[in-house]
Amino acid sequence: MSDTPTAHHDPEFELLIQSEPGGNRVIVRGEIDMSTADTFRTQLLQALGDGEVVLDMSELHFMDSSGVAAIDEVLRDPSAEHLTVDPHILEPVRRILEMTDMIDALSFAESDRR
Amino acid sequence: MSDTPTAHHDPEFELLIQSEPGGNRVIVRGEIDMSTADTFRTQLLQALGDGEVVLDMSELHFMDSSGVAAIDEVLRDPSAEHLTVDPHILEPVRRILEMTDMIDALSFAESDRR
Amino acid sequence: MVPGVRFEARFPAIPVAVAEVRGKASALARRCGVSEQGAHDVALAVSEAATNVVIHSGSSEIVLIVEAHDGDLHVIVADKGPGLVPRRDSPGLGLGLPIIATVSSSFESRRRDGRNEVAMVFPCPTGGIS
Amino acid sequence: MVPGVRFEARFPAIPVAVAEVRGKASALARRCGVSEQGAHDVALAVSEAATNVVIHSGSSEIVLIVEAHDGDLHVIVADKGPGLVPRRDSPGLGLGLPIIATVSSSFESRRRDGRNEVAMVFPCPTGGIS
Numbered sequence: 001m002s003d004t005p006t007a008h009h010d011p012e013f014e015l016l017i018q019s020e021p022g023g024n025r026v027i028v029r030g031e032i033d034m035s036t037a038d039t040f041r042t043q044l045l046q047a048l049g050d051g052e053v054v055l056d057m058s059e060l061h062f063m064d065s066s067g068v069a070a071i072d073e074v075l076r077d078p079s080a081e082h083l084t085v086d087p088h089i090l091e092p093v094r095r096i097l098e099m100t101d102m103i104d105a106l107s108f109a110e111s112d113r114r
Numbered sequence: 115m116s117d118t119p120t121a122h123h124d125p126e127f128e129l130l131i132q133s134e135p136g137g138n139r140v141i142v143r144g145e146i147d148m149s150t151a152d153t154f155r156t157q158l159l160q161a162l163g164d165g166e167v168v169l170d171m172s173e174l175h176f177m178d179s180s181g182v183a184a185i186d187e188v189l190r191d192p193s194a195e196h197l198t199v200d201p202h203i204l205e206p207v208r209r210i211l212e213m214t215d216m217i218d219a220l221s222f223a224e225s226d227r228r
Numbered sequence: 229m230v231p232g233v234r235f236e237a238r239f240p241a242i243p244v245a246v247a248e249v250r251g252k253a254s255a256l257a258r259r260c261g262v263s264e265q266g267a268h269d270v271a272l273a274v275s276e277a278a279t280n281v282v283i284h285s286g287s288s289e290i291v292l293i294v295e296a297h298d299g300d301l302h303v304i305v306a307d308k309g310p311g312l313v314p315r316r317d318s319p320g321l322g323l324g325l326p327i328i329a330t331v332s333s334s335f336e337s338r339r340r341d342g343r344n345e346v347a348m349v350f351p352c353p354t355g356g357i358s
Numbered sequence: 359m360v361p362g363v364r365f366e367a368r369f370p371a372i373p374v375a376v377a378e379v380r381g382k383a384s385a386l387a388r389r390c391g392v393s394e395q396g397a398h399d400v401a402l403a404v405s406e407a408a409t410n411v412v413i414h415s416g417s418s419e420i421v422l423i424v425e426a427h428d429g430d431l432h433v434i435v436a437d438k439g440p441g442l443v444p445r446r447d448s449p450g451l452g453l454g455l456p457i458i459a460t461v462s463s464s465f466e467s468r469r470r471d472g473r474n475e476v477a478m479v480f481p482c483p484t485g486g487i488s
């Protein structure tokens with residue numbers, strides 16, 4: 001409602017789509033939980049509808065089972081064959097992906113950073 | 115292995131199919147748990163393949179979530195439209211069917227006993 | 229068996245053993261003076277916990293421990309597995325733990341003595357197992 | 359806050375509150391001297407429990423209680439609902455309680471003071487919340 005910058009520079013969740021040669025990079029930032037998992041799932045599926053997607057969670061600080069369920073649903077969609085995941089994953093996110101065996105269900109992209 | 119009657123006259127689970135005018139009555143006796151739920155589900159689905167079925171649980175003394183899951187699966191099959199349930203249900207079985215809201219998912223037959 | 233005395237038994241972690249485990253637990257509950265429904269509640273909760281041991285734990289045995297103290301019946305179903313593990317592909321409907329919660333006064337999931345335990349509390353009207 | 363002192367707060371049972379509840383709990387865990395992973399474990403378990411309140415309990419508020427005693431951090435997520443209820447149609451994958459079990463030392467499901475509580479125990483290296 002206002003243009004004035006507020007003290008709240010840290011929204012819980014942000015999703016950025018960057019077009020790259022060969023497809024899109026979907027960058028997720030912040031935290032995925034029940035209040036943000038739907039946006040995450042919907043936007044990711046929509047991006048997959050347009051072709052290859054690299055999911056970049058390198059700036060994601062938290063994910064709970066709502067996020068795991070969202071990925072689970074994305075993986076059930078045929079378009080998930082276009083999905084690869086950037087291997088840079090922060091420890092808390094890695095932990096829940098491992099705990100739920102989701103880590104083994106994902107295809108990891110060659111890292112493009114050095 | 116032996117014809118001699120043993121002390122064990124009480125098998126955990128027994129399923130009896132009685133043909134009746136208009137269909138079959140499937141009578142289940144004893145206890146339904148993980149070791150007997152598969153037989154229960156398979157036999158019930160098979161009977162439903164032959165037409166109308168009244169499921170009679172009036173001699174069933176125990177059911178746990180394995181039985182609820184078996185009924186849940188049967189109800190997902192199109193042939194479940196031929197299934198009605200005899201309303202004579204013992205208290206322990208009624209309790210778990212109520213606890214899991216399964217009682218509301220079942221179609222009860224007019225009772226044929228007095 | 230009197231208050232404080234502990235019943236413990238081991239069963240093979242196979243489907244047909246589940247009936248035996250719950251039968252033993254509900255028989256002990258009856259000796260605590262519970263109603264028919266009370267004994268059935270114990271049987272149902274123990275059946276769910278023992279089924280989980282067989283399906284999920286990878287343990288070769290189900291351990292049943294029953295103890296009465298402070299007016300409560302403590303029923304523990306233990307296994308040698310890693311504890312409650314998240315499984316995206318669980319074959320069940322996820323009804324087991326909620327059913328245990330519904331029919332017991334409370335339940336706890338914990339590691340103790342190198343075992344995974346589901347410890348359930350029920351009323352023991354007589355204060356001890358007679 | 360010292361050993362024995364009790365932190366209690368109420369939050370509306372709405373999706374956006376879940377981040378606040380887990381943030382509060384993990385901040386208190388940090389003051390118990392836990393590692394980054396320890397604080398994250400608390401955040402994760404509380405997130406699961408608070409999510410369950412919003413999805414399953416029908417309660418209008420999430421109650422968070424944090425207390426340190428006997429070298430442990432006790433974190434309770436409570437609601438005014440009926441307790442863990444079996445739902446054949448649960449929208450979730452059934453990962454919440456197993457995740458709580460995996461990251462905590464133990465957890466208990468119980469009724470207390472007319473509330474449904476999931477009480478989780480974590481290490482508190484400093485023995486109290488500084």
Ligand SMILES: Nc1ncnc2c1ncn2[C@@H]1O[C@H](COP(=O)(O)OP(=O)(O)O)[C@@H](O)[C@H]1O
Nearest residue numbers: 280284285311312313315318320321322324325
């Ligand atoms: N004894 C056990 N060992 C390992 N994991 C368990 C055990 N009991 C329960 N679990 C885990 O907890 C989950 C929830 O159990 P439950 O509520 O009984 O549902 P279900 O067995 O139908 O999935 C199971 O899916 C499983 O991942």
Ligand SMILES: Nc1ncnc2c1ncn2[C@@H]1O[C@H](COP(=O)(O)OP(=O)(O)O)[C@@H](O)[C@H]1O
Nearest residue numbers: 410414415441442443445448450451452454455
């Ligand atoms: N606070 C609560 N109030 C009522 N029921 C609950 C609550 N928490 C959990 N439950 C019940 O316990 C079940 C298991 O919870 P959980 O393991 O988190 O799996 P999920 O929420 O994915 O189904 C839920 O499906 C629900 O039926």
